[in-house]
Amino acid sequence: MAPLTTFLPYLPLLALFTPTASCAGLVYPDCVSGPLKGNLVCNTSMSAVDRATALVAAMSNSDKLNNLVNNSPGFSKLGIAAYQWWNEALHGVAHNRGITWGGAFSAATQFPQAITTGAAFDDDLVEKIGAAIGTEARAFANNGRAHLDFWTPNVNPFRDPRWGRGHETPGEDAFRNGRYAAAFVRGMEGNGTTKRVIATCKHFAAYDLENSGSTTRFNFDAKVTMQDLAEYYLPPFEKCARDAHVGSIMCSYNAVNGIPACANAYLMDTILRGHWNWTGDNQYIVSDCDAVYYLGNANGGHRYKSSQTAAAGAAFEAGTDNICWATNGAAPDPSAAFSQKQFSQATLDKMMVRQYQGLIRAGMFDGPQGAYRNLGASDVNTANAKVLALQAAQEGIVLLKNDGVLPLTAPSGSGDASSTSLAMIGFWASKADEMLGGYSGTPPFNHDPVTAAKQLGFSVTAASGPIAQSSGDTSAATTAAKNAHTILYFGGIDNSVEKESNDRTNIAWPAGQLAQIKALAALNKPVIIIKMGTHVDDSPLLAMPNVRAILWAGYPGQDGGTAVMNVLLGRPAPAGRLPITMYPSSYTQDAPMTNMALRPSSNYPGRTYRWYDKAVFSFGHGLHYTNxxxxxxxxxxxxxxxxxxxxxxxxxxxxxxxxxxxxxxxxxxxxxxxxxxxxxxxxxxxxxxxxxxxxxxxxxxxxxxxxxxxxxxxxxxxxxxxxxxxxxxxxxxxxxxxxxxxxxxxxxxxxxxxxxxxxxxxxxxxxxxxx
Missing domain, CATH: 2.60.40.10 (Immunoglobulins)
Structure with a gap:
């Protein structure tokens, strides 16, 4: 298992922690002989709302108030154990507070990151991935290693190429993101009366900035017109809530038009629960972690309210049902906010009913014969899931340029191997972990490109390369390439730069990598670029005659190396399409990250393929090995x-x-x-x-x-x-x-x-x- 610091999703918010009882895995309540015996919450013939109402009626106000946070202590008098609402599974069960790894649950299938799966434009594939992740997540929960709700998918449109979390999304197009979201939710939650697990569409809404100068996600006020809000920033959530009936929504850090999202009644009540009628028997809203802290008077936050108690009250009254607390600042204190009359008794009861409706719909109180309770270790890392992960990676790879050098010729196993000798250069060539991307768990295996090429019979000479801007020494790579027939260069922006809490300041190819590619191209051998990560400006590569082909693979997951090599060989041929616009590096000087407008003006270039017309590669671009x-x-x-x-x-x-x-x-x-x-x-x-x-x-x-x-x-x-x-x-x-x-x-x-x-x-x- 990789160290926890490799995977913590909310860095730098989180510090390392020691698991406590409130972070332990799911313990199903006993409806047969425990304190809940006879309580109507155990009556599976009743509606979820009636069962939840009966349960909440048996709780004291003190108990209710203690359980409005993500690490809920439970209700000992009712035999309901502690519950951790914070579980992650963006592209596979992931490392985070709610999930405990070990034994038969030491690994989980790690599918490609959403940006790569988004490039496949295959909704059936997305639904199958959602079902596979939901199955593994439920198996973890059934065995006390996770809980029943998972904070996935991220459906915010990838508006700006610098955004550090853009790779968590299916891409820049709101319509595409909405269809991806609905398919993923259908797959993950299932279509039966009982939900397999509860999905959470995030981050509601207009969230796509981590830091831009003194502006951070904790204090950013996204100024968005009604036109752009209804046309671009909200449609993916409409598909989640109105059409796919997702179980949960996460409100975001930023403000929208002056009001922090987690205290924004217009977003949560008027639009989400009102206009979209998201008022079924299992829907609740959870805050992003520390979002309520930062909407209060915290330094670096919105300072929307003068105290933390007022902040909590404003969030609850506006529609937030559960506060996630990470490690910054004081822990939320719903009891103090309630005693100071910052929110009402009716609001308290409504929030508790909403939360437990969700858990009821996920079968928490249905007993050992309930739906999905039979899922266990044998349902994790199955042969079908591994095949699906490879298929998704292959479908999502995009061919950006090819002058006829691809597909490569496979080794024949006999005779002269000179034509199948490869120099595999670059940081990514043998770094399988990097191909997972953020919010990852431990995969059952990691197949990097070098290993995959050797298994296919290629003669391989490998050398690493610089990661970021430093030039580094390119001599080892040049030496490795001199005796090879073809040079494969694996480069781009990696997840140490492109990550949560970090936005980039430029989108040019890292200078050190570009220098290395120039040196390799000077050898007069075919150079094929396999670009990882998301946005970098390929203009310099397009000007190099010996750069014969460019593939984009994003973050292809546990079998990313195999997928890349298979596509290079035409097994299968590439058919993915870019889910993002590839901008020139000058774009970052022309479009401030804080400008949320989509349409261009006299001194502003506009955003996305719908409005911007000077792309290096356009949204939807993708070549084939045929016509x-x-x-x-x-x-x-x-x-x-x-x-x-x-x-x-x-x-x-x-x-x-x-x-x-x-x-x-x-x-x-x-x-x-x-x-x-x-x-x-x-x-x-x-x-x-x-x-x-x-x-x-x-x-x-x-x-x-x-x-x-x-x-x-x-x-x-x-x-x-x-x-x-x-x-x-x-x-x-x-x-x-x-x-x-x-x-x-x-x-x-x-x-x-x-x-x-x-x-x-x-x-x-x-x-x-x-x-």
Missing amino acids: FSAVVGGASFPSTFSIASLLSSCAETTYLDRCPFPSLPVTVTNAGSDHTSDYVGLAFLTGSYGPAPFPRKTLAAYTRLFNLTAGQTQTSDLTWTLGNLARVDANGNRVLYPGNYTVLLDEPAIANLTFSLTGSEAVLDKWPQPK
Whole structure:
């Protein structure tokens, strides 16, 4: 097991700690012979809200107040043991306070980080990963090594390329993040009456800054227009809450338009619980760790309230149900806040009912015969999970450049091996741990690229390289490369730089790595770059003739080395698409991190592919080892649609943005002669409809076609809704406008289709305004 300091997710907030009783794993309450015998909470025929209400009625106020924090001491008189609400599983069960490792639970499957899985554009894959993580998490909990709720997924859009936590997300596009979120939640929680575990969509909302000068996530006030809030920052949470009915939401550190998120009644009550009707029998809100501390009068915080008791009261009254406390400052004291009348008895009871509804829905009080109680050690690190982790890594790898040098030729096992001799250079080449990314646990194995290449029979000479800006000595790498046929360079930004609590100040290739690549390119051998991490400006590499190919792999997880080598060999061929815009390094001087606006102005370049037009590599870019042709639409797809008819034929009465739009057939042909390949079809909309300025284009649908052999044709029906066609006006209303709509397939486009919407504009979703 790696040292705990390698994985602590909230550095530098956390110090090392000694586990206590309040941090021990789950102990199921005894409904048969314990103190709960006869309590209605044990009656599985009742609704979760009625069971929770009965349980809370048996608690004293003192007990309730003590259990409003993440390390809840439990209720000894009722036989309910201590419970730790802080459990992590971003891309696999992870090291953190709520989880104890050891014995048969010394490892858990570590899937690729979300940014790599996001590049696969495969929602079925995401749902399977969620199910696998949820299964392993529940197995840990059943055996007293974790609890029932997990703070995942992170669905904040990756707005700025410097953000240290962007790799935790599926990417920059709000629509893509929303579909990823819904698929992950469905998989993790399951679709039965009992939840496998409770997922938590985070961080609500407009959180994408760690530190920018004197501005930190603890004091940042995100100034966001209603238009940008409704169009970009909140839609992933809408999918989580309104459509996927996630069990939990985490409120974020930052303020939004002057009010800290964890005390923001507009976000939590008006939007989340009101407009999105997130009021089922299992939903609760937890604060990010120390967020309530920093909304009070803490140095470096928002100073929104004059005392910590007032801060806790403001959070509770606004809708937060549980306070996570890390190690900074004084521990939260709900009892003091209650005695000072900072929040009411009704609020106290409501918070407790919400929390225990969630645990009831997760089967905490259902006894040993309850759903998912049979999951154990044999359900962790299964053969299927390992295959899925490898598949996810391979699907998410993106080919950015290739002049024909790829795919590589595999060793034949006999004869001259000179053509299959590799120099594998760079810090990442033999650093499997780094391929996991943040919020990781201990994997059952770590396969780095050097090990994978040797197992495939390549003759390998390896040498490390600099990590960050220091130039270092490149002689060892040059020596290693001289006798090799092909040079593979593994570089980019690693997780020691790109991490929570740390934003970068530039997005250029690290100077030391760039110097090493230049020296290798000067040897006049084919150089192939395998780029890890997220944003670095590839412009210098594109100008080097001997840099023949560039792959982007992000953080590919426990089998990342195998995945990279397989894709280099075309087993399988690459088909991933960039889930982020790759910006030039000058972007950091043109766009302050604290500017939340999306649309460009005279002295501001705008953000994301929808508004920015000078990318080094665009969102959605991804090459193949073959060529594809495509046809969009066809004779069965009409050229004109009546807005009134579309609405009158929809059975949806509350959220008209969910009304289906006729599916769009896309026919794709592998027009190459050699390579079988998947194909990701990205359908972008463009056109001059709705309010100006107009976005360059907007992702409206996507699909992944699998294993198209040379010459083969497949057809997929792209499913979308009226909301995917709508624009958002200045007040945040989602409006369907008449006009001509053009579908562009792929980046750059290889096929297109134009259709028209006629009639009067229609408001699909009227956005609530702050009071």
